[in-house]
Amino acid sequence: MGETRRETVPALEKEEDSEEAHAQLDIWKYIFGFVELAVVKCAIELGIAEAIENNGGPMTLSEISSTLGCDPSLLNRIMRFLTHRNIFKAIPTSTNTSHGYSYAQTPLSHRLMRNDKHSMAALILLESSPVMLAPWHSLSACVSANSDFPFENTHAQDLWQYTAANPDHSNLFNDAMACHANLTVPAIIEDYSEAFDGINSLVDVGGGNGTAMSIVVKACSWIRAINFDLQHVIDKAPEIERVEHVAGDMFVQVPKADAAFIMAVLHDWRDEECIQILKKCREAIPKDNGRVIIAEVVIDEEGNHEKLKDIRLMLDMVMMAHTNFGKERTLKEWDHVIKMAGFRTYTVKSIKNTVNFAIMAFP
Numbered sequence: 163m164g165e166t167r168r169e170t171v172p173a174l175e176k177e178e179d180s181e182e183a184h185a186q187l188d189i190w191k192y193i194f195g196f197v198e199l200a201v202v203k204c205a206i207e208l209g210i211a212e213a214i215e216n217n218g219g220p221m222t223l224s225e226i227s228s229t230l231g232c233d234p235s236l237l238n239r240i241m242r243f244l245t246h247r248n249i250f251k252a253i254p255t256s257t258n259t260s261h262g263y264s265y266a267q268t269p270l271s272h273r274l275m276r277n278d279k280h281s282m283a284a285l286i287l288l289e290s291s292p293v294m295l296a297p298w299h300s301l302s303a304c305v306s307a308n309s310d311f312p313f314e315n316t317h318a319q320d321l322w323q324y325t326a327a328n329p330d331h332s333n334l335f336n337d338a339m340a341c342h343a344n345l346t347v348p349a350i351i352e353d354y355s356e357a358f359d360g361i362n363s364l365v366d367v368g369g370g371n372g373t374a375m376s377i378v379v380k381a382c383s384w385i386r387a388i389n390f391d392l393q394h395v396i397d398k399a400p401e402i403e404r405v406e407h408v409a410g411d412m413f414v415q416v417p418k419a420d421a422a423f424i425m426a427v428l429h430d431w432r433d434e435e436c437i438q439i440l441k442k443c444r445e446a447i448p449k450d451n452g453r454v455i456i457a458e459v460v461i462d463e464e465g466n467h468e469k470l471k472d473i474r475l476m477l478d479m480v481m482m483a484h485t486n487f488g489k490e491r492t493l494k495e496w497d498h499v500i501k502m503a504g505f506r507t508y509t510v511k512s513i514k515n516t517v518n519f520a521i522m523a524f525p
């Protein structure tokens with residue numbers, strides 16, 4: 163019998179092989195990265211989650227397709243894709259004559275409903291709209307030439323001019339921001355209620371349609387709130403008890419209050435503009451015991467929570483595509499703008515289950 167010889171594979175070669183194998187699979191994520199967004203948008207537009215919810219329980223494919231007026235074989239493939247990603251749950255059902263599935267809601271599918279308290283539908287519809295997708299095609303031109311801004315290059319106006327001139331897009335944008343507020347503000351109140359202690363009046367700078375302040379005044383009955391935004395946004399804002407809507411320009415003046423709240427606004431602007439906005443917030447609050455509550459992402463260079471870090475880095479890319487100079491900031495970058503705006507001191511607190519932090523700045 164001949165001797166069997168076993169070659170020893172050097173560790174480095176093994177590692178390279180495994181990296182190669184991972185790359186071969188991982189690259190598909192990037193080739194078809196858009197598919198998840200497109201199919202989820204399709205599910206929202208069809209109203210699949212609403213149909214199951216209105217039914218009061220799981221539905222078979224033929225029940226969903228007849229309710230929605232869809233082609234059953236195409237819908238079957240959509241449902242197979244969505245259940246594979248745990249967006250809906252497929253429950254095996256069998257009768258004497260057939261085998262199949264019933265489809266049930268999951269926490270993720272609830273987020274695809276337009277009127278659910280956890281709805282993210284408007285945010286998905288905004289990000290998947292042709293208006294917001296088109297600028298991504300100009301990202302490399304912007305980075306290499308460092309001149310053209312993707313959104314402005316595509317639409318000949320910046321995001322704020324575009325929303326002012328296009329009421330439908332403005333409505334979609336404000337509804338999407340309301341989803342963001344519904345997600346983030348209760349989390350801040352839950353995790354950091356002290357932020358609102360001792361405040362009788364609060365102004366939300368760039369508050370959109372007032373969703374954030376409607377949540378705050380409900381949770382903190384002692385607070386009277388001002389929702390401050392551009393005229394065309396305020397014109398469409400619904401009436402909210404104990405919330406006064408005020409139109410204006412945050413670069414000129416912010417309405418006076420005991421404290422200012424500013425969420426997902428500063429990341430739209432470059433440092434010089436941020437400093438200007440923060441100075442206007444500082445002027446709006448009392449010198450001795452006022453505070454500005456900044457709800458924003460902090461990019462953690464070290465990154466100890468990979469999933470959240472990934473979302474924060476994606477948001478930074480979104481800022482690049484949709485604003486002229488906007489960016490998500492590291493703690494060092496926040497330190498710079500807050501100090502340059504004349505604040506004496508500040509605290510930073512991460513908010514559980516959200517990508518946001520609450521930075522409290524004191525004049």
Ligand SMILES: C[S@@+](CC[C@H](N)C(=O)[O-])C[C@H]1O[C@@H](n2cnc3c(N)ncnc32)[C@H](O)[C@@H]1O
Pocket residue numbers: 322339340342343367368369370371390391392395410411412413424425426427430
């Ligand atoms: C990204 S949205 C954030 C909305 C809201 N704070 C939230 O987090 O859901 C930015 C907001 O800033 C408002 N904004 C932009 N420029 C402004 C200005 N010069 N003065 C006041 N608000 C402005 C926009 O209309 C928009 O509502």
